[in-house]
Every structure is written in C-alpha cells, then in structure tokens.
Amino acid sequence: MSKIGGMRKLLASSIGVTCAAALVLPLTLTTTTTATEISRPAAAPGAQPARAADPGIPGSTQSLPLAPLADDRTLGSAQGLTPRDVRPFSLLGVVWDDPDTELHGSVQVRTRAAATGAWSGWQDVETHNADHAPDRGSEERTSGRVRGATAPLWVGESDGVEVRVRSADESAGTAPAPLPSGLRLELVDPGSESTVEAPVGGAPADPPVTEPLSPDTADASAPNSDLAPLGATEIPALDQAQTQHELLTLHADGLTEEQRANPYIGPRPPIVTRRGWGADESLREKAFLYTKRVKAAFVHHTATGNNYTCAQAPSVIRGIYRYHVVSNGWRDIGYNFLVDKCGNIYEGRAGGVANPVMGAHTLGFNSDSAGIAVIGSFNTTRPSATTVTAVSQLASWKLGLHGGNPSGKTYLKSAGGNLYAKGKNVRLNVISGHRDGFLTDCPGGLLYGKLGSIRSQAARFQGRS
Template identity: 35%
Template structure:
C-alpha cells in the first residue's frame, strides 16, 4: 500500500540520490484494537535531513460507517476512513492525501497526535482543493489532492478520521508524516543581520504620511538609516532580506524529474495564504517547517516544487519559495486557475485561531510593497486573472471557497493594502514613465515587466526586464530602451552595464543607411543589421570610423569589436581593417 509519490509519478529518477533508511515501526498503541493497516509498514526516504513516511488509511465499509458522534441518523458527513492510534517514528508535520478529484466538497479530515506521551485533542486538517498547480504540472501522473499540512513539532503517535457525505468519499486515503531534522544552519538564520533588520524595523512599521514639501519621502529601514526617493513622492522599496532556498535547505532531489520552472508574463496580483499549521513554533523551528512543507508538496502531493512563491514566519523572516527566480513571475501552485501572473505569499500559522503579530504583518507589507512596486501594480486597484476580477492584493478565499488565509488576516487586508500603498508611495519611476509614454505600456512593443524594476549592483542605475526588451536608467543617461539583437549582444558579448559600453544613452534609431540601426552608449556605439548581427565599437577605432563616414563609408559595416593585438587593437569591417597603435595613439585603415 505504500508509495513514495514524487513529481512525475516515479521514484526511479531520484532513488539513486536518496538515502534509504530502515522502515520505521508502525504498530498499534498499547490497548488499541488491531487494524488492517497495522501490517502496512511505510518506507522512509531521506534527502539527508527530511524523512517522508506514507501510511494507508483503511476505508470504512459502507455498512459500518457512522456519524462522527457514533450514530447513523444524522445526514451529516460520516466516517469513511479511519486509522486507529498508532506508534510511529518521530515526525513534525502531518497531512492526508487521496486520489485526485475523488473527494467531495464536504470532506473533513481530523487527526490527533501523541507528544511527550500525551494525546492531543482532535485537530482539523483543512482541505484546500484550490491550492494546487495548473497546466502540465496538475496533469502529471502521481499528483494527488490533500489537506493543508499541520506542524506538530515532535510527535511519535497518530490517529486519523476522514469524514465525507455519503457517496463522496475520497479514495486511496494516505497519511503523510514528515520529519525534518534540525540543521546547524537553522539557528544561525535568526542571527543574520537581515533577520535583525526585520525584527527591529518591520515589527514597528506603520503607514507613513505623504511626502514632505521638499518632494522627498523617506522610510526608515533600520536605526539611523533611510531609503528615500528623489522624485514624485515614492520611495524605492528594497527587496526584503530573503532566506534563500539554499539557506533553508531545499534539496533539489525532492523536485524529481520535473520540467524547468514555468512562468507567466508578469505579476499582476498577489494572493495571501496561511499554512493553517501551528502558531507556537520557535524561530529555530521555522526552516524545518518550510522544508517539511516542501517535502509534503513534492513527495505527498506530487508537485514539482513547494507551492508558494514566498513564506513568512511569525518572527518576520521571509523565505524564498518556488524555484525559478524570486524576481520573476514564477507560476506557483497556490490558487488553482489563478496561479499564472500572480504571486502566492503564505503566512506560517493558523489565522483562523490567532491574530497575526506585528512582525509577520510588517514582513507581509514589505514583500507586497516590493513585489507590486517593482512590477508597477497599484495595491488598491483591481486586475483580471484568467477571466476573473480580483483586487491586486487578495486573500486565497477571494479565488476559491476556503477559509484561507484565516479570518484574522483576511479582515486586515484592507488595512494591509493601505499600508502597502503608503510604504510604496507610488511607482512612477523614470523607467515606468518611459515604458508607458513612449513604448505603449503592457500592450506596446516591450510588453509587460518580466523581471521587476531593480537597482543595478554598481549602484549607478536601475533596470526593468520586459517581455521583449529592457529599459535602463542611469545617472545622467535618462531611461533608455535596448531590445532585439542589440540587447542580446549587449548582455552576452559586452557584459551589459558592467562592460566597456556602460549605460545606454540614446536608444535604437535608424541610421542613414537602410536596414542599419544604432544605439549609443556612454562609451561606445552599437550597430545592428541583418547581415552583421549586432557589433559594438568604441574608443579611437569608433572615432576613426565615424570621421570616415561611418555606415556609409567605403569600409562598410563592422564585423567585429575592437580586439586586442600586440601594441594596440584592431576591428574588422566588411571591406577594411582599422588599426589602433597605442604607442603613437594613432589609427590607420587597411582595405581588404
């Protein structure tokens, strides 16, 4: 009855990389009646730190099904699958899965666990049919429906009941137990400077008032420092300090033989979720919870990766979720038909039961402000996703019939939108204005933002990657578009803004020669034509070429960049060479 369900439906692609340990003992607890499932010993597969056990939950025969209270008179859901008390290996996270599409809307799942020798009360595992992948990932063999996982910390026994309306019982119900061992890096994550920033700053983050009369608006980011925009009242919201996948321990083996990450066109909206798990975990537990959710989504549910794009713990730490690039519109598995062009942010906890604290709220505000501002989305506006209209910041329950993200978060979304709006102060950057006014915005030549606007590492400018090109904005250069073959060559052959050419200063323009276009840069010029591709010239060789008539000269079009030779450089043209002699600081032309 045991199956390790890995994305793609097979273990063969990953068993060579997994350490298979001895099967744990699963036996009836003292005094518990025997059960048909007691003979089913689950196999444990480890990725070095995470164990995933799966146990079949026996179905209750139709003639023996009773209401949860022990009667058959009530037409409410009846117990359709049951696992009596069981001893297990230690585990920290529990969930249930079943055959995709087999559960009706009234399905309920409940568990109780044994911790430190005592059994807990019954706890509901929330069934979220809409929290799933889409497209090819959803159709892959081995994908299963299931509940939200429940973090229990350190348990060694379990009991299960599944209830459903008559005729709508889920089939092949399986208990998933996950144990993610502590890693040395877990405790160290809380000591990072970024973590301290989140605790000190985001815990007290409050909506700020509009910009001062000077035209500059500041947002305090840590004691003694500020982030300020110089134009139009908005402040550039920095990327939150993320706990990267490598830091929290995302082992790629668990993703199995899945395809590469899939992307949308852009980020149009954000869905806020909660994990519906424990509210009492420690900061050191949080990375293990993220690893466990990752293992559950990939091993228990058969998905390609963790479903969320980001997760936020109750201490304000923000975790990178699904792989593919945290700045890109990676398609997650969090909102069913609305995964594409949205970002899923899950708050770690059950916010049906408790209020979100200041740290988790502040971190959520910062992630939303960064993600929406960089993609030029207004937090209080609405948008269309797959034929349905949503607020740009929505709760999971806005997309599907679910309690997620919990009433205590959902009731605060209006305030969260206001806080995000105040933190952003807008998004009318130089790049945004050029994109809208000159290039037609999302429906124009560049398309939508694919990688949102960001600060370039050299500190001199910013860039937005659109579907069909980029706009760079540097100090003193304005906002300039580069696209097509010139962009490809600029990035791959000339190292972009870090290379010899520097920032673009004048975008692609037609030259005096038909079919030839040029783009100017701080330290050179690029020429593009079908016959030559894209070639760049700079320095004395460019000056000599321009003095001779450039693209209309007898030398023709450039076929190479200025290359180093002993004593100088030379560049090849269609009908000539230009040489530069360093010792004499002179150029010469030799026709071929």
C-alpha cells in the same frame, strides 16, 4: 535583452554584485507569452564547479494506507488508523488518488510527543485544500503525479499517531457520500539542518560560503546570484534609494513610461533563501517555471496551525515543501514566499525571488500572480503586527518590480475554479486574499481582515502616500 534577464540585471544590489562577482553561475533565461520551463544553466568557463551535497538535511515521508474503522456503520463513510508507533515525524496530512475529488467530511488526528510520550487531544486537519493547487490543464496538474490532499498540520516531533476520517453527517435521511479512494496518511520528517541557524526577528549578515554546494543547491541559488552570493542563506535588504536607483537602471525596454517617471517600489526586505531554510533541492523538478509578470499578490495562510516557534519555522517550511512535492505530487512548494510569526520572509518556489515564478497557490489564478503565505492558521488567531508589516513590505517590493499599485485593481484571466469560469477576465485587488479568487476560508478571517492595512502600508512603502 529578455524581460526576465533585464529584471535580474535591474535588481542586483551593489553589495550583492560585489560579493558575488567571483561566484556567479551565469544563467541564460528566456521568456514567452505563456508559462515556460527554463532548464538548468550550463556553467560558463571559469564558473565555480558543482560540489558535494550539503550534509544533514534530507528527512523522509511515511505513507500509511487508511482502513475502514470498526465502528463504520455505512460502508466507505469512515476510515482511519488505530494508535500505533511510527518513525519520528513533525508534520502530517491525508492524501488520496484523484485531485479533482473533494473530501466532504472531517479529518482528525492525535499524536504522541517523542520527548514526553504524552498523547495530544484530537486535532482537526483542514480538509478543503483543493484551492491550493496547480491550475487545471497545466503541465504540472496533468503530470499524473498530482493527488488530492488536506492541508498539512504541524504537530512537532512525534513518534505515535491515530487518525480518523469521516464523511459529512447524514442530512435529511440521505447517506453520506463515500470517501475518496486511496486515502493515505502522510507523516513528514522535515530533516535537520546542520549548517544554518534559523532566523529569529531577522537573519544575521550572510557569512562567506565555505562548505560545498550540491549541483541542485547551486542551481536553485543561481537565479538570485545578482542579489546575493551564490549559496547565500539570505538576500540582504536594500533601502528606498538603492531600490529605486536599481529600478531606474533597468534597460529601457523593461520599464513602462509610468515607471520611469514615477519609480514606485518599496525597499527590498531581507529574504531567507531556500538554502537558508534548508531545502533539499533533489526533491523538486529541475527546471524553473515562469509566467509573464506579477500583476497581483494573493495572501494565504498555510493552515498548519500556530504551534511553532520562529526558530522552528525553517523546519515547518521544509515539511510543507516535502508534503507538496512528495505527497501532493507538485513540482515544488506551492507558494512564492512564506512569512513567519516573527516577520521573517522566506523564498518559496525556486526560480529567483525577483522573477515571475509560476506558483501553485491559487487554483485558477496562478498565472501573473505571486502567492504569499503566512505560516499559521488565522480563523481564530490574529496575525502579529510584525507579520502584517512584513507582508506589506514584501508586496510593496515584489509588485513594484512590475509597476503594481498595492491600493489598486487589476484584471486576471481565470484558468477555471469554483468562483470564476475558465477564460473570464476578473477584476481583483492588486493585493487580494485567496478567498477572492476561490471559494475558501483562506487566509482565515482574521488575516483577511488585515488586507486593507496591508494595502495601505504597502502603498506607503512604495512612496505613493
């Protein structure tokens, strides 16, 4: 049995297996010692056939080239757009041609609310986003589609925009560096869901799937089919005893001696699936990408701002997903999981929440790790206690699948970044902040300051103290 196949068998909840028995779309999974693409599974005889597309979700992206500003005193040092009417959008960012070129300067925007016609004040967009990206030299990075980009910013439904991008201020009489070539403003409409209600403080029990599933939605749901019915909007929680029991029923070659003797794993929390937040599965690459195992979890913030309600969180995620794929040129959303301000947990990159899915979250350390992003910005805003607890619960379960001690240390090999050279073995906390692997302020100082609490809580959830 392959390691991934064994992991899927290990994690099937008795409830999920019973509900899903007639709906499972079988998978043939393989794993290698390097990142591996796994293509769509073929349907077995008697499997549920692919059906029509889910209605109502798609959304759109407007890409507007920036132009020199009228007050530009140094050629190439300021670009933007004057105020203008645009089609409705809710999330924005700025992209440019070369992903290895950094934008040294500032990006500011103001937007017009569609509901009231009122213009916002100027808002800063986080420009240092090169640290959230596929690893250099990886197939995803060298696809020819990847672009440089700012972080996305959630602004709510808007129909007008103005933007200005300026190089860093002159210093010691030296002219500022030119801005990257090919600057464009990306305006993202995340689309609207018509079939799934957004969870607030925990999603309700998943109803039977009655509407048709598109082939792509069925494919994305299939890697989770041992945990919940095909097409489910939520993977249900398991208590400690259920989770430990399933860990111990894994095939012998899938567990270490230490795990068999001490099955440390946190109870599985409820997880909103990609279908639950309304992913348009036609956008992403169709194959799934896996690494060997999950030795560490990196905690991030999305830097999209905190001006969203928990009912809007699925829309924010759809916006980030579309921005990562359509605007940045990635194969899928970069994070493995996302957590909102109410503590709801969401599946990120497709491939199965229990599987070691390769993300694009921590440049240099995407192999053998998972990226957990808290939706918001936490340089000046504190994360809620509910969110901190949810991150702890998620990390205790995900790391426990691979024998990870949340309070411990591990080694990861760098794929190259601005802190560690390619090939260097780096000793890191099993639960680390993004800034531990790359020189960045992510996940924001106030969330980074909670990592000690997250580690201790996660260890307690595993039963280690």
